[in-house]
Amino acid sequence: xxxxxxxxxxxxxxxxxxxxxxxxxxxxxxxxxxxxxxxxxxxxxxxxxxxxxxxxxxxxxxxxxxxxxxxxxxxxxxxxxxxxxxxxxxxxxxxxxxxxxxxxxxxxxxxxxxxxxxxxxxxxxxxxxxxxxxxxxxxxxxxxxxxxxxxxxxxxxxxxxxxxxxxxxxxxxxxxxxxxxxxxxxxxxxxxxxxxxxxxxxxxxxxxxxxxxxxxxxxxxxxxxxxx
Amino acid sequence: xxxxxxxxxxxxxxxxxxxxxxxxxxxxxxxxxxxxxxxxxxxxxxxxxxxxxxxxxxxxxxxxxxxxxxxxxxxxxxxxxxxxxxxxxxxxxxxxxxxxxxxxxxxxxxxxxxxxxxxxxxxxxxxxxxxxxxxxxxxxxxxxxxxxxxxxxxxxxxxxxxxxxxxxxxxxxxxxxxxxxxxxxxxxxxxxxxxxxxxxxxxxxxxxxxxxxxxxxxxxxxxxxxxxxxxxxxxxxxxxxxxxxxxxxxxxxxxxxxxxxxxxxxxxxxxxxxxxxxxxxxxxxxxxxxxxxxxxx
Numbered sequence: 001x002x003x004x005x006x007x008x009x010x011x012x013x014x015x016x017x018x019x020x021x022x023x024x025x026x027x028x029x030x031x032x033x034x035x036x037x038x039x040x041x042x043x044x045x046x047x048x049x050x051x052x053x054x055x056x057x058x059x060x061x062x063x064x065x066x067x068x069x070x071x072x073x074x075x076x077x078x079x080x081x082x083x084x085x086x087x088x089x090x091x092x093x094x095x096x097x098x099x100x101x102x103x104x105x106x107x108x109x110x111x112x113x114x115x116x117x118x119x120x121x122x123x124x125x126x127x128x129x130x131x132x133x134x135x136x137x138x139x140x141x142x143x144x145x146x147x148x149x150x151x152x153x154x155x156x157x158x159x160x161x162x163x164x165x166x167x168x169x170x171x172x173x174x175x176x177x178x179x180x181x182x183x184x185x186x187x188x189x190x191x192x193x194x195x196x197x198x199x200x201x202x203x204x205x206x207x208x209x210x211x212x213x214x215x216x217x218x219x220x221x222x223x224x225x226x227x228x
Numbered sequence: 229x230x231x232x233x234x235x236x237x238x239x240x241x242x243x244x245x246x247x248x249x250x251x252x253x254x255x256x257x258x259x260x261x262x263x264x265x266x267x268x269x270x271x272x273x274x275x276x277x278x279x280x281x282x283x284x285x286x287x288x289x290x291x292x293x294x295x296x297x298x299x300x301x302x303x304x305x306x307x308x309x310x311x312x313x314x315x316x317x318x319x320x321x322x323x324x325x326x327x328x329x330x331x332x333x334x335x336x337x338x339x340x341x342x343x344x345x346x347x348x349x350x351x352x353x354x355x356x357x358x359x360x361x362x363x364x365x366x367x368x369x370x371x372x373x374x375x376x377x378x379x380x381x382x383x384x385x386x387x388x389x390x391x392x393x394x395x396x397x398x399x400x401x402x403x404x405x406x407x408x409x410x411x412x413x414x415x416x417x418x419x420x421x422x423x424x425x426x427x428x429x430x431x432x433x434x435x436x437x438x439x440x441x442x443x444x445x446x447x448x449x450x451x452x453x454x455x456x457x458x459x460x461x462x463x464x465x466x467x468x469x470x471x472x473x474x475x476x477x478x479x480x481x482x483x484x485x486x487x488x489x490x491x492x493x494x495x496x497x498x499x500x501x502x503x504x505x506x507x508x509x510x511x512x513x514x515x516x517x518x519x520x521x522x523x524x525x
Contacts, residue, residue, distance in 0.1 A: 049434070075433070075438045075439075076436065078433075078435070078436035079435075079436035083434045091428055103435045105233045106436055106441060107436065154436075
């Protein structure tokens with residue numbers, strides 16, 4: 001599903017954010033990317049999203065080498081993945097419903113399909129009764145659930161989450177994790193960059209640790225720190 | 229359906245970003261107004277020049293003893309010259325009649341000049357297609373036989389034309405400057421709007437929106453503002469133009485040289501086309517230029 005082959009990323013500033021990273025995340029897997037701030041986690045996510053170009057190596061997503069994907073094709077790549085960020089990134093002047101429906105307009109879904117699909121994902125994330133509210137009327141956890149609904153609405157084959165619990169209190173964070181777990185159980189691949197130690201330790205999922213740009217650990221059922 | 233959504237978003241943006249909309253509207257109206265002012269003046273100068281060219285020519289007086297054949301041969305010779313628009317014969321009787329009309333209250337001065345005693349010469353009124361040839365033509369006609377005298381105010385008109393030409397060029401230059409200024413100002417205004425919405429744009433990019441999809445609402449917004457500005461400016465220009473025309477006509481300056489100004493209905497079509505092209509063009513260009521940076525995520 002996501003394959004990195006000897007990928008390096010050298011920024012123009014001279015920092016080598018990723019050095020010779022090789023790993024494969026299979027379909028249906030749940031993988032944590034862990035590491036301290038500045039370790040290269042975010043760069044890995046950006047490379048998957050094709051927000052940054054690799055300097056060396058190849059990235060294969062869904063069986064397609066995206067290393068030299070034309071910029072024009074990038075939007076179509078992104079439609080195969082749902083993206084969730086630490087800061088939610090909702091449109092403040094659109095309601096919950098519109099924020100989710102918006103992702104469907106972009107892929108040119110039919111109005112009929114939109115009317116059916118949006119309430120479905122909203123109920124999946126438990127926000128059916130808040131469809132008409134605006135993001136600023138919601139708690140952080142609820143906003144992140146809207147973001148998740150938006151990520152899910154087009155049935156992507158994978159969810160890419162960059163510190164999705166970073167702005168949430170522990171309890172709310174677990175709500176989101178349970179949701180992600182549930183989504184994963186339905187067959188969607190989940191890749192989540194985080195430095196929430198307790199979450200990683202309790203979930204017992206695959207852990208890929210990156211340190212100073214290098215993949216230093218890849219445990220099938222790991223904890224946040226090695227040896228756990 | 230996709231296009232419906234994009235058009236709706238464009239409309240929503242117009243009302244959502246009231247401040248940006250008003251700034252863009254005012255900028256566009258100001259430039260369009262200046263533009264329109266110079267445009268209407270320019271169009272009128274062109275029209276007056278054309279009228280003057282068509283009307284003005286010269287009066288070629290014929291020797292009293294010329295026979296009818298000689299006169300018609302002279303007419304043929306004049307018509308054969310290059311740059312001649314019309315040649316109209318004015319008989320001795322017509323010359324007397326027009327003089328009578330000019331001397332309304334002093335008819336007694338013309339007593340005794342009727343019939344055989346008519347001292348007013350017959351003439352050809354010659355108008356030209358191109359006033360630039362006036363001096364040349366005047367010399368050629370003057371050399372023909374049976375021509376007594378030629379009167380014209382070609383020199384005054386040529387001087388007028390020179391002034392008008394300079395004025396026309398000046399308008400062209402101002403036109404160009406205004407266009408550059410308005411595109412710059414509007415591109416900057418749109419850039420501000422885009423900057424204010426860079427977050428929205430980046431979200432759209434992450435959800436997998438194509439650049440075209442992102443750009444359309446902005447372009448539609450630009451077009452709507454352009455059309456609005458065009459409509460408002462046409463109203464303003466129209467009202468002012470009609471007022472000024474009336475005032476000039478009352479002042480009776482132009483009738484004395486026999487030209488009329490254009491009615492607003494005659495130029496409104498051209499103005500509307502220019503404005504719409506300007507509004508739409510600037511909207512499309514402005515949004516494309518100013519969005520480039522934010523589409524590269």
